Structure formats: C-alpha cells, structure tokens
Amino acid sequence: MAERRERERLRQVDAAMAAHPTLPREAVVKEDLLRGGVAFSAAALELAAAGKRKAYFIFSFDLVPLADMAGREHWSAPEEIWLEGGPWGFRPTVVSVRLNPNSPYRVEVDEGRAVLRLEGEMLCEVKLPPTPAYYTRALANGKRVNEIAPTIEWGYLIYLTVFRICQYFGKSEECQFCDINENYRQQVQAGRPYTGVKSVEEILEALAIIAETGAETRAYTITGGSITSQLKGQREAEFYAQYAAAIEQRFPGRWIGKMVTQALPKEEARRFKNAGIQIYHPNYEVWDAELFRQICPGKARYVGREEWHQRILDAAEIFGPAYVIPNFVGGIEMAQPYGFRTVEEAIASTAAGLRFFMSHGVAPRFTTWCPEPLTPLGQANPQGAPLEYHLRLLETWRDTHAHYGLPTPPGYGDPGAGRAVFSVSSFMDVIAPDAPLPPAPNGPGSAAQAAPATVRN
Ligand code: SF4
Numbered sequence: 001m002a003e004r005r006e007r008e009r010l011r012q013v014d015a016a017m018a019a020h021p022t023l024p025r026e027a028v029v030k031e032d033l034l035r036g037g038v039a040f041s042a043a044a045l046e047l048a049a050a051g052k053r054k055a056y057f058i059f060s061f062d063l064v065p066l067a068d069m070a071g072r073e074h075w076s077a078p079e080e081i082w083l084e085g086g087p088w089g090f091r092p093t094v095v096s097v098r099l100n101p102n103s104p105y106r107v108e109v110d111e112g113r114a115v116l117r118l119e120g121e122m123l124c125e126v127k128l129p130p131t132p133a134y135y136t137r138a139l140a141n142g143k144r145v146n147e148i149a150p151t152i153e154w155g156y157l158i159y160l161t162v163f164r165i166c167q168y169f170g171k172s173e174e175c176q177f178c179d180i181n182e183n184y185r186q187q188v189q190a191g192r193p194y195t196g197v198k199s200v201e202e203i204l205e206a207l208a209i210i211a212e213t214g215a216e217t218r219a220y221t222i223t224g225g226s227i228t229s230q231l232k233g234q235r236e237a238e239f240y241a242q243y244a245a246a247i248e249q250r251f252p253g254r255w256i257g258k259m260v261t262q263a264l265p266k267e268e269a270r271r272f273k274n275a276g277i278q279i280y281h282p283n284y285e286v287w288d289a290e291l292f293r294q295i296c297p298g299k300a301r302y303v304g305r306e307e308w309h310q311r312i313l314d315a316a317e318i319f320g321p322a323y324v325i326p327n328f329v330g331g332i333e334m335a336q337p338y339g340f341r342t343v344e345e346a347i348a349s350t351a352a353g354l355r356f357f358m359s360h361g362v363a364p365r366f367t368t369w370c371p372e373p374l375t376p377l378g379q380a381n382p383q384g385a386p387l388e389y390h391l392r393l394l395e396t397w398r399d400t401h402a403h404y405g406l407p408t409p410p411g412y413g414d415p416g417a418g419r420a421v422f423s424v425s426s427f428m429d430v431i432a433p434d435a436p437l438p439p440a441p442n443g444p445g446s447a448a449q450a451a452p453a454t455v456r457n
Helices: 002-019 025-036 042-049 180-190 200-212 236-250 266-275 289-295 297-302 305-319 343-358 376-380 387-403
Strands: 080-085 090-096 105-110 113-118 121-127 157-163 219-224 256-261 279-282 327-330 365-368
Touching: 002 025, 002 113, 002 387, 025 080, 025 090, 025 105, 025 365, 025 387, 042 105, 042 113, 080 113, 105 121, 157 200, 157 236, 200 236, 219 236, 236 256, 236 266, 256 266, 266 279, 266 305, 279 305, 289 297, 289 305, 327 343, 327 387, 343 387, 365 387
Parallel strands: 157 219, 219 256, 256 279, 327 365
Antiparallel strands: 080 090, 080 121, 105 113, 113 121
16 A cells, blocks of 8 residues: 555656656656655765755755754755756756655665665666865855855855845734745754854955855845845845945956845836846745735735836836846745635636736746745645646746747756756746847946856866
8 A cells, every 4th residue: 555655656747747748857856856845865965965065045945844854954965956867868957955854755875876766766866066165165254155155056156145034024924935034043043053144244255255266156146035124224225235236346247146125116126236236036926916915915015016016017127128037936826725726727827927027028937836834834735736736837937938039037047958057946947948048138237248157067
C-alpha cells in the first residue's frame, strides 16, 4: 500500500509532463520542487555544507519552521541546486532550495555525486553551488559578505535586503503569504547573524569585495519591507533610493540596478530612476480585487488596488514599459479560505491581470508560491496550489507574453530551458531562446546596458 502511495507522485509528474507537452520537462519538476520543497540526506547535507549555503536572503522560503528541522538542514542546505541529465535528459536547470524534510523529492549522494530522487527513483544529477571567493570574506566590522550581500540565480544577482522587517505588522496588515517578520524572528532566535537595517557603508564595502574578486555578478536588487511611516527619519522612496545612489556613484554602471518597493507615486518612483535604478518591481501580488483585499490588507488599505495598478502604469512612463516588472505570487489565487476553488477560475483571473499589464507593454513576472508555515495562508494550505495550476500558469504567461510580442524581461540573464538562471519560478525557462531583446533603458543609468548574460560555473 505504502509502495503504491509512494509511486503515485512519480506517476502524477509523469502524467503532468504528458499533459503539457509544450512545457520543458525540467520546468515541470522545477515547479513541483518549488511548490512542495525538497529534502536532503545527511550525506547530501555534508556535501552541500562545503559549498554556497542558503543565506535566507529575505523570506524563509521553507515548508517547515527552523525549529522543526531535526537534521539542522537550514545550516547546511545549498542556496540552489542545478539539475542536469538523468533518464529524462534534463538540460541545466537552476532551482531555489525550499526545505521540506518530508518531501518525496530527496537529494542524496550516490558514489560521491549528488542526485535527485523522487520516491526513490533517480531523476537527475545535481550540481551544488560552489562557494564564491567573496563568501569567505568579512567586512571590517566582522560581518560576512554572504549576510550583507548574498547572491542568488547561480551568482547572477546580488540580493540586498537592506531592511529585513516590514512595517505592515500583524494579521490585519501583513500580506497573508509573507513571512518576512516571522522569518526575521526565527533567524535571530536560531542565532544566525541577521542585520535588521543594513547601512549604506556595509553595502558598499560588501560590493567592493564582490567587485574585487572579479565575480560574474550582473545585477543587484535593493529591497526590504514596506515603510508605511518613516525609517530613520526617511520615507520609503528616500530610504531605498539612498542605497542606489551610493552604489551608482561608487560603481557607475557596474551592475543592472533593480528596486523592489511598494508602488509609489510617480515623483517618488522617479527618485529611483534618478539614482540610477534601471528596473522597478512594484509587486501587485494577486490580481483579483477581492483576493487583493483579503490577502494584502495593508496594501489595500494604505494604497488601494486601482491606485496600485495606476502607479505601475505611471512608472512605465519613467522607466520604459519593459523595465517595470511587477511580481505576483503564483498560486495564492487558490489559497483557501479566500481563493478560487478550481484551476480554471484561478487561471482566468490571473490571465486577466496579465492581459491588462501586457497590453500596456508591462510584463509582470511571478514567483512560485511557497506555503511558508509561519504565515496564515501557509498554515491553512500546507500543500500549496496544485501542480496543474502552476503548469497552466506557465503556459498562460508564455502565450500572453508572446501574443503581445513583448521582449525578454531584462535583468534576468538568458532565456530558455537549459540557459535560464532565475530560480524561484520557471517563467524564464519557458521563453524562446531567440525572443526579442529589450530596448535600452531610457534616461539616467542608461549607460549600463541590460545585456543578457549567462553566469555558469
Ligand atoms: S508588503 Fe507584504 S509582501 Fe512585502 S514585505 Fe510587507 S508583508 Fe511582505
């Protein structure tokens, strides 16, 4: 009986591949890993610990709290895994690691090499990320570069969470899928060095070390929690813009600068452009009006859905439509008690949002929902959204993007299966490798070309 149950997941994945023949097989497994997490054997953790470990760069992105990780996985697990080969002949595919000791997917060690198994069946080989030279270095104040300026997407992106807390606080304000505040608490409790507010000086020092080592990083993201009042006497735009201004002054055009904040009024968003930011991510999280109100109560109350969307379109006038890339969280449309009950309805709603933005030349992107257990939606929906939803979303995003003839979103490296490095969803894996390139960004900061680049090692 147990045997039959175990085989069931493998059969489901196999059937999903057959039902979605236009999706890369690698993307099917990638989405399944992102929605449900992956386990590691003790030997695999030992191997991973010698490489680049999970830095908890903003959220936990795990399916169990740190306190419940009996194998202390959170200290040794890799930031990402690289899938390749195996019976399905996978092309290189980079997947963010979301820990779940109970997952049927396990990374194990076979004759000294890491492999991915599903219910005991070998799926493919696994490459673990090597430790970049800058990860072993420390700042003058003793903090490690991997805490201040960790890198993801196989080294492509430097992720600068400069404020690790969100001022939307508690159940009536926090986005119901987001564990930024809970994760901060659990990391501090677990004893991980975890700076609440990173100083501009720390960021510059860490970036100088990264630049000095000649690392192939191509972009940086500045982000953190929302600032609804002030932080250190500054409002949200002023606070986050100061980091971009300092980076661009010290390292002009060295990286593609990206900013993730709330959708801010036009003149405030312009501060980012003037500071040298090329790409703006005012994330709208979920399209449906009622779901936005229920799932993002703080954003709904402080800004409002229609105003949020208008600000996204206004930002396109400043940055250029291709350079405004709002994120949504793929899967929360189906989270109970608020969400749609059928994949059909959820996809119809998400598609309406894609058409709205893409018809204006703005291509949203998505991260695959990880039902984090310290969030209301994660607690109520430990299984997340069905795999079928995630696969339909990939097809819908790909087809809508192609329908409007939009370019490859800039700032993510090369598109296409076997080349994409974006690790928290497969949207880059399903774009045709020969899709048109984005136009050069306009205005200040345009000296730095958003040239696609592949980071491989
Ligand atoms: S605004 Fe929402 S998603 Fe963003 S950090 Fe705050 S709670 Fe999380």
